[in-house]
Amino acid sequence: MAAYDDLMAFQRETQALAQVAGRLGWDQETMMPRDAAPQRGAEMAAMEGVLHARRTDPRVADWLAAAETSGEVEVAQLREIRRSYERASKVPAKLASEIARVTSEAQGAWAAAREADDFAAFAPVLREVVSLKREEGAALSAGGDVYDAMLDDYEPGATAVELSAMFDALRPRLVALRAAVLDAPAPPALQGRFDEGAQMKLARQIAKAFGYDMSMGRVDKAVHPFSSGSGLDVRITTRTSEDDPFNCIYSTIHEVGHAAYEQGVDRRYLLTPLGQGVSMGVHESQSRIYENQIGRGRAFTGWLYGQMRDAFGDFGIADEEAFYACVNRVENGFIRTEADEVQYNLHVLLRFDLERALIARDIEVDDLEAAWNERFEADFGYPVDRASNGVLQDVHWSVGLFGYFPTYTLGNVYAGCLNEAMHAAVPDLNGALAQGDTTAATDWLRENVQRHGGLYAPREVIERACGQAPSEAPLLGYLEEKFRGIYGL
Template sequence: MSAYDELMAFARETEALKMISMRLGWDQETMMPRGAAEQRGEEMAAIESILHARRSDPRVGDWLASAAPEDAVGQAQLREIRRDYDRATKVPADLAKALARLTSLAQGIWAEARANEDVAAFLPTLEEVVRLRREEAAALSAGGDAYDALVQDYEPGSSGGEIAAIFDAMRPRLVDLRAAILDKPVPAGLTGTFDPALQMAVSDALARAFGYDFTRGRIDTAVHPFSSGSGADVRITTRTNPLDPFNCFYSTIHEVGHGSYEQAIDPAFALTPLGQGVSMGVHESQSRIYENQLGRSRAFTGWMYDQVQSAFGDLGLDGPDAFYAAANRVQNGYIRTEADEVQYNLHIMLRFDLERAMVSGDLPVKDLEAAWNDRFAADFGYAVDKPSNGMLQDVHWSVGLFGYFPTYALGNVYAGCLHEALRAAVPDLDAQLAAGDTSGATGWLKENLQRHGGLYTPRDVIARASGAAPSEGPLLNYLESKFGALYGL
């Protein structure tokens, strides 16, 4: 075997072990009994110890030095393996293991604190998570910016400064659009109660409409919807609320976007570093374009109205136009995952600034709740009423995902670029969506982006698909056009 062949055989085993670790995480969120949390922490730490040892194995360095692939795929495989190897060799094994153990336990501590509205019960754990992640960032950055080092885990090639510049460019137009919309009457919403079992049945139909392959995937419920796995085994989750079925429907479509990306990757890349989405920003571009530009379009909501009305009967709305308006209501709210398209990115900007300050040491964890509440009041104009609507609403910090939040907004930016190109490539898209047929859109996304997996870098894959370097302009133009028409601006 050549050095490249030996390296790839080793990498495939590492990827298989990583999938097992992801399955443990999925089980923890969906099926694991509450009393198993401490044991699961030890299991996750043990697997992370094995993964870290493999990623930092000196043989990987030797193989990388000797491997000479002749094609672009092989070179991309080396790029990804080298990035993981460089990272793993900088992070001490004991630190990687401690982080895996702590973040597994922290998830349950956060969930209980959130249920009890008890910030104080969570702060000691969060302080320890932040301490370990700052230690990890220091090892990775070698004297550089600690937050930039953490961002590389989720959006390789980006930096805190570049992200801040994009956000600074987006904020004025978003704030102006929000102000104009909130000056208008709020459209009527759905009324009544909606059986969770029927919500899940509609969710199943929506997932199938967007091409989710149930022979290689499944849908379960979780407190915080998420996607896990790749290739032949993809798991997504959603959640139900008897008073708000849109929460379930659009969580499902969102996670189907993630899951379908993983299912569409070239099977030749399975269990290799290229056999997964290239970044969380690109991943989020798929979930957001499925959820918003497609799923909340006037064309698709017209078809969706018939499905929902068939399941639940009277919705308290006067036809499909009112249903479309209800699915796109812009109104005050606390929860990021329930935020409308106009305000969603403002929620991300808040979290980005706070976590950047925590990582730098400028914001002590003990002051996080006050900082969150002050910033929220300044940005949104009203006060946080309880911790589960404030700093305890998201799971991300409990599991150490510092540097992850900005990828949600980057995903929206990327989705804006892709949507503009998709509209040009599929001129009869609305007619297809009005019939519940998403295949023109999902097929275009699969061919131009999803099948490539990790072959291209994040910005490169977006540029190749959309025909231009990513920028915030297409997203902002789309939002102003859509909501300007919807609200008569």
């Protein structure tokens, strides 16, 4: 076991340094002075250089060759370390550091361009990012599919071809459901002004109601909500809008789903390759089931209605049933993160197709805004009014997250499967949720998904939890039943 023990000690130090690098990213999005971006880029590049050197250290190969173990956990640790080593070894150290530097600076350029609604101002740095990521993808793919190599960073084992088949099965029924719902009379929309301090107080209350441990976390504000960290330090951000408290509430619940996953991983795996979520698809299954199947369900919104009245007084919605319909109101909109469940995946599929085309050089950065606007109008039936509502709305491409977007829809598919299995397994789940008690739901998810961390492959996690291979059918059935009910179809 000597080689295995030496390897794990080395890995724990590497994981600790990666957490420090993540904290630099958290600070950049929440508290860093605006003009510190160039220095932060240099800091991130230096950290990436250190991490890349450790991940490709020749001793890792020697330890892997010498390690002898047969336990399930130990075998999984070696599998993940080997995978990381082989991937990192394909990417030159100079390229890894340059990507870290450029994407750190690009994040600030994106935020400024988004505020100014000026894609042309962002395009030069995005061209750098895309060029570097294409180079990285080519190195990782070693002659294979470049986009699949990028996707493997976020959903190991998945391919664009299989995801396209799944998404092609989703699209027609989603489009048909969207058309039917938008042709029906809509429930009343939420109106009024909602104090932003009261929103943040309620958001923290709801985070705790979903089991987020604030002794190992915190809630801050950011332009684009996110979760950061793992183990004993898992932080989330949300955002507020004076006329839309649902934005704050459901962004918070979504990020709590991510954070609960990280906090729920078996502590024996702390600061090891297994000590974090296994993939972004499985991660997204947790954030989406917390946000949607639980958080937007009839039972939980009945409790939330009372909390909203306590926080804001009478806000014009007559009762719990009307509030449930209001929370789930389907309406035209531009923003993916604010989209209802019916339309959300259509937003994701747009991005999936565009980024595949971008990486394949079928389009270039200078074509991206026009391509986005054309596709959006074709899918949604109305034009994009400004860049911040279109191609500049998401932070992902600025920080080089190509291959990430499809995991959002894959996470929704996984969430549909988990929701079906959870309701079959947990008696009177809705009765508890109607009291604001999410414990039965979150305990089931922790036991069946979260505690495993990276022990099993992504699809295996879902199969073990649900008793069958993941399929888009439960998600489609859930959406059609829910929204046909709300809209009387």
